[in-house]
Amino acid sequence: MADYHLEASWSPIEGSFGRLTFTLFNLSAEPLSTFLLAYTSETRVADKHVCDGGSLKRRVAHFHEFLPPEDLSVPPGGRWRFTVEGLTKEPKHATSGVKSAYLTLGDGRHVPVGFGDLMLEGRNGGVAPPLLPPGRAEEPYSLLPWPLALGLKAGELPVILYPAERMRPDAVKALSLVLALYQRLYPADNVPFSLSAVEGGRAIRFVTESSIAAFAYELRFTAHEIVLSSADVAGRQYGLISLAQLLHGARADRERFKFPNFGTIADQPRYDWRGCHLDVSRQFYPVADVVRLIDILAWNKLNIFHWHLTDDEAWRLEIKAYPALTEIGARRGPDEVLVPQLGDGAQTRSGHYTQEDARRIVAHAASLYIEVVPEIDIPGHSMATLFSLPELVDGQEAPDSYRSVQGYPNNALNPAVEFTYEFLGKVFDEMVALFPGEYLHIGGDEVAHGSWLSSPLCKALMEREKLAGTAELQSYFLKRIKAMLSERGRKLAGWNEVSHGGGVDRDGTLLMAWEKPAVGIELAQEGYDVVMTPGQAYYLDMAQAEAWAEPGAAWAGYAPPEHTYAYEAEGELPEALQDKMRGIQACIWTENFISRAYFNRLVFPRLPAVAEAAWTPSVRKDWDRFAAIVRMWPVL
Incomplete structure (x- = not known):
């Protein structure tokens, strides 16, 4: 227990x-004097503010450090109270308050401070509502995402499923891989598959059928066996996962769910790109967590893992040419170059992925037919990079000449510093050796208005290249980046702002529309391939209800699971542009994800909801059925 509480x-x-209003309680047996209070919060104090009872010493993005009045001494059992008026936004939820806190004492020691939710004064905040109804399954089969077509008759529950005699070794191995996936996700449950025949079980016969579409599968249930047909190995895996799901549900809830004895399932994905993004910069997730998340994606038939590896808060991937990126840029703490941010307290927190870690994760994902799309976020969101490699900075640029929406000063790589391209070239060389996928995501989002306009080097570049303003500077930068990626055999993926200032060549460029659905339509009209990931439905850090007591972020409103499930990302996309929409993606931004429980509450059941939207035609979706099934699905 901490000796102090905020x-x-x-x-x-x-x-x-x-x-x-802040109140610091001294729970220790000694008077408290000569100290600083530091805390992190997404509700930031503005430059222009009024503080009564203390003073703001410094703020860096979400990090705040306050001084008490001179000569203040807080006795044991006493308290210090101060107020601040002048905020950058209005808090909407109880989790909009303190995310971590500590004191720096007169001798330089940093000691932890406990904290609670942000309390609401002046009105009742209500209670968090239930997010899932009990659910109802008209057809008693636990399949999620729901298949394209099925006609089944329920029957006796088999003990287990096993490969029919004389099946090819690759088919048996495929079954063993899904068996291992199930065991990782449900370690306490009986397994769905055996590699050898078992009395009371049902045999699976595997058939390769070239007439079936790519990634599709068919299941035919007869009195004696189950026939799984597919044209490719990915379709075969999806069929095996469906069988495991059917047996899992029939065992877990025997009153509601059954296993079919007769009939057929014909299934294929709605979209090619069925993605999930994970931000590991704001909060670090060890390899075991990333591997488990990939397992969950596979169980939900998602096929893209978008790995957000860098941001202002940290650089998480080992780059052998520049070890400082992780030696400096992956560490945050009171005495580190990078100050604490959301969730960081009195102790330094660090974490990064070695290149061997990355290879392991890529190989694990590939075994489950999931492509890893790595992201380094440039040119904005680069504070950790710039602190790690100061030679990337134009030394003549005025400090704090612009700030990002998150409050970071001068946080963008400078397009006029030629070392920027040498640096990124070496980074890309190492990344393409680690990530064999088609795309490398370069971010391109949220470059602050006015970025670089105080840089003498950029002023000269603008005059030489006849560029006007930040957006055209960014376009110049990203065109060079796209050419560098093309030289290395990779295509550029980015957020929707890549299109600003003239954008980049549309050919071989994939953009993610996150700000609002209309942006995706505009991008498609401009000729870009598009993945829809609107914050209003598919950003899984958004609160799930309006109630003050409901945790989550609020900039895009709130997104109950039912809204996420029902949302149709195509929106008003004209039929003539349908071929430009590659698919949809959930995004897990982790600024506020300071615990495993918080992660699971916000991400689930909305991640499976996005998975069903990515796979299942809209006319086949059913919220009550989804609610009945998803409560049996795995979480992190």
């Missing part, structure tokens, strides 16, 4: 974003 409350004030 409480925070928010009260609305007309004409402003309200007032925060």
Whole structure:
């Protein structure tokens, strides 16, 4: 238990974003004096603010450091209270308050401070509502995502499923891989498959059928066997996962779910790109967590793992040419170059993936027919990079001449510093050796308005190349980046802002529309291939209800699981542009994900909801059926 505890409350004030009240309790046996209070919070104090009872010493993005009044001494059992009016936004949820806190004492030691939710003053915040109804399955089969077509008759539950006699070794190995997947996801449950015949079980016969579409499969249930037909190995895996799901549900909830004795399933994915993104910069997830998430993606028949490896808060991938990227850029703490951010307290936190880690994750994903799309976020969101390699900075650029939406000063790689391209060339060389997929994601989002305009080098570049403003500078930069990727046999993927300022060559470029659905339509009209990932439905860090007590972010509103499930990302996309829409993707941004419980509450069941939207035609979706099935599905 910490010797100190910080409480925070928010009260609305007309004409402003309200007032925060902080109370620090001294629970120790000694008086507290000569100290600094540091905390992290997504509700940031603005440059122009009024503080009563203390003073803001510094703020870096979500990190705040406050000074108490001079000569303040807080006795044992006493408290220090101060208020701040002048915030960058209005908090919407109880989790919008303190995410971590510590004291720096007079002798330089950093000691942890406990904290609670952000309390709401002046009105009742209500309670978090239930997010899932009990659910109802008209057809008693636990399949998620739901298949394209099925006509089944339920029957006796088999003890287990096993390969028929004289099956090819590759088919038996495929069954063993899905068996291992099931064992990792449900380690306490009875397995669905055996590699040899078992009394009371059902045999699976594998058939290769060239007339079946790519990634599709068919299942035919007869009195004696199950026939799994597919044209390719991915379709075969999806069929095996469906069989494992059917048996799992029939065992887990025998009243609602059954196993079929007769009939057929014909199934294929709706979209080619069925993705999930994970931000490992804000919060680090060890290899075991990443591997388990990939297993969950496979269980839900998703096929893209978008790995967000760098951001302002950290650089997480080992680059042998530049070890400082992880020696400096993967560490945050009170005495580190990078100050604490959301969730970081008195102790340094660090973490990165070695190149061997990356190879292991890529190989694991490939075994489950999932492609890893790595992202290094450039030119913006590069604070960790710039602190790690100061030679990337134009030394004549005025400090704090622009700030990102998250509050980071001068956080973008400079397009006029030629070393930028030498640096990125070496990074790309190492990345293409690690990631064999078609795309390398380069971010391209949220470059602050006014970026680089105080850089003498950029002013000269703008004059020489006849560029106007930040957007055209970014376009110049990204065109060079796209050429560098093309030289290395990779295509460019990025966020929708890549199109700004003239964008890049549309051929071989994939953009992700995150700001709002209309942006995706505009990108398709401009000729870009598009993945829809709108924050209003598919950003899994958004709160799931409007209630103050419901955790989550709020910039895109709130997204209940039913909304995420029902959402149709194609929206008003004209039929003539349908071929430009590659698919959809869920995004897990982790600024606020400071615990495993928080992760699971926000991500599930919305991740399986996106998975069903990516696989199942809209006319085949059913919210009540989904709600009945998804409660049996695995979480991290």
